Amino acid sequence: MVNIQQIKQRFGIIGNSEALTRAINVAVQVAPTDLSVLITGESGTGKESFPQIIHQYSVRKHGAYVAVNCGAIPEGTIDSELFGHEKGAFTGAYSDRKGYFEEANEGTIFLDEIGELPLATQVRLLRILETGEFMRVGSSRILKTNVRVVAATNVNLEKAIQEGQFREDLFYRLNSVPITIPPLRDRVEDIFLLFRKFASDFADRYRMPSVKLDEGARDMLERYRWPGNIRQLKNITEQISIIEKERVLTARDMEKYLPYHSGDNLPAVVGNKGSSQGADFSNEREILYKVLFDMKRDMNDLKKLVLEIMQHGNDVSLKGENAEIIQNLYHESGEDLHQAAPLINKGAMVPFKGGSHQSAAPETHHIEDTEEFIEESLSLEDKEVELIQKALEKHGGKRKNAARELGISERTLYRKIKEHNIDG
Numbered sequence: 553m554v555n556i557q558q559i560k561q562r563f564g565i566i567g568n569s570e571a572l573t574r575a576i577n578v579a580v581q582v583a584p585t586d587l588s589v590l591i592t593g594e595s596g597t598g599k600e601s602f603p604q605i606i607h608q609y610s611v612r613k614h615g616a617y618v619a620v621n622c623g624a625i626p627e628g629t630i631d632s633e634l635f636g637h638e639k640g641a642f643t644g645a646y647s648d649r650k651g652y653f654e655e656a657n658e659g660t661i662f663l664d665e666i667g668e669l670p671l672a673t674q675v676r677l678l679r680i681l682e683t684g685e686f687m688r689v690g691s692s693r694i695l696k697t698n699v700r701v702v703a704a705t706n707v708n709l710e711k712a713i714q715e716g717q718f719r720e721d722l723f724y725r726l727n728s729v730p731i732t733i734p735p736l737r738d739r740v741e742d743i744f745l746l747f748r749k750f751a752s753d754f755a756d757r758y759r760m761p762s763v764k765l766d767e768g769a770r771d772m773l774e775r776y777r778w779p780g781n782i783r784q785l786k787n788i789t790e791q792i793s794i795i796e797k798e799r800v801l802t803a804r805d806m807e808k809y810l811p812y813h814s815g816d817n818l819p820a821v822v823g824n825k826g827s828s829q830g831a832d833f834s835n836e837r838e839i840l841y842k843v844l845f846d847m848k849r850d851m852n853d854l855k856k857l858v859l860e861i862m863q864h865g866n867d868v869s870l871k872g873e874n875a876e877i878i879q880n881l882y883h884e885s886g887e888d889l890h891q892a893a894p895l896i897n898k899g900a901m902v903p904f905k906g907g908s909h910q911s912a913a914p915e916t917h918h919i920e921d922t923e924e925f926i927e928e929s930l931s932l933e934d935k936e937v938e939l940i941q942k943a944l945e946k947h948g949g950k951r952k953n954a955a956r957e958l959g960i961s962e963r964t965l966y967r968k969i970k971e972h973n974i975d976g
Contacts, residue, residue, distance in 0.1 A: 641690020
């Protein structure tokens with residue numbers, strides 16, 4: 553039986569998350585077969601390690617292992633690179649040349665960024681997968697190759713099929729066995745392990761003490777969403793190791809290296825790639841999520857308050873936090889605080905912002921329905937305006953800091969201020 557821990561050590565894989573362990577198990581189980589494998593996952597998740605696992609645990613381990621980045625080869629030369637060419641096939645073809653599929657015969661070829669292949673090249677690749685046959689560029693002679701194909705991509709190939717950018721038959725031929733590599737934000741338990749390993753490596757490389765994190769910095773590190781995944785974490789760890797003089801980092805230190813960290817706990821929103829309109833839509837969705845979360849928190853506070861009144865009856869005294877909740881609700885809705893009297897038992901005191909107190913009118917009946925006394929606006933637009941105003945007030949009108957607090961771009965904040973005619 554294969555030891556998963558030994559595989560991790562051999563191929564430099566760090567982490568104990570269940571999804572990562574499952575991906576390794578699938579790679580090991582499929583390795584002895586000749587089935588094509590499609591590895592999917594976001595950029596920077598470490599997909600390049602899994603084709604090597606598949607090759608090393610297969611019967612082809614003594615054959616060649618060829619890794620090709622399809623996105624790095626120009627469209628005009630990719631057929632020549634993959635399948636080879638004959639002398640004189642095009643300008644600059646001064647001699648015959650073997651392609652990667654010939655070089656990898658009896659071995660394994662790893663096609664990274666398979667979604668970048670031109671449609672014409674996809675047809676050639678499909679023929680190799682089905683029959684093992686291909687022709688060099690400029691030749692009519694059919695050649696054979698016996699090669700195991702492992703492909704990887706960070707794009708949604710099913711969506712690419714719908715848009716006519718990827719062949720459906722090729723997708724199903726490649727996707728004989730799918731392996732999904734989880735993003736770093738779904739491997740929270742592995743984030744600190746990776747940071748510690750990278751910090752140790754950079755300390756050895758640059759001959760300096762390894763950087764460490766206090767509890768606050770570690771918490772911030774693990775709550776960040778890491779859009780660039782392991783690659784981003786490694787780069788930030790290297791920056792910290794070189795720049796920071798103190799070897800123990802606090803949350804304030806870490807904040808400088810995690811852009812827009814305040815909005816990173818929001819649900820991920822997928823926008824149109826490369827589209828400013830999609831980015832704006834994403835930012836608007838994020839601020840709406842913030843509004844909904846704040847509304848939910850306010851409602852939970854109100855429920856606790858009502859429950860306390862119902863349980864204790866005339867013995868409850870609305871002071872401190874409970875009194876502030878009542879006051880804020882009526883201040884925001886524009887109603888008179890005296891309307892809260894039915895919610896306040898005899899002898900309850902509600903502090904005003906001016907520092908004075910006013911006794912509530914005595915009531916003897918019990919609460920039946922609190923909703924008739926609360927008319928808080930649930931408009932998302934109103935809440936959005938309120939959050940923007942609060943953020944501007946908190947940061948003294950500094951829009952850059954307010955945008956960071958809201959988890960949106962300055963550009964989106966400027967547009968929102970103009971759209972809602974907000975002073976700030």
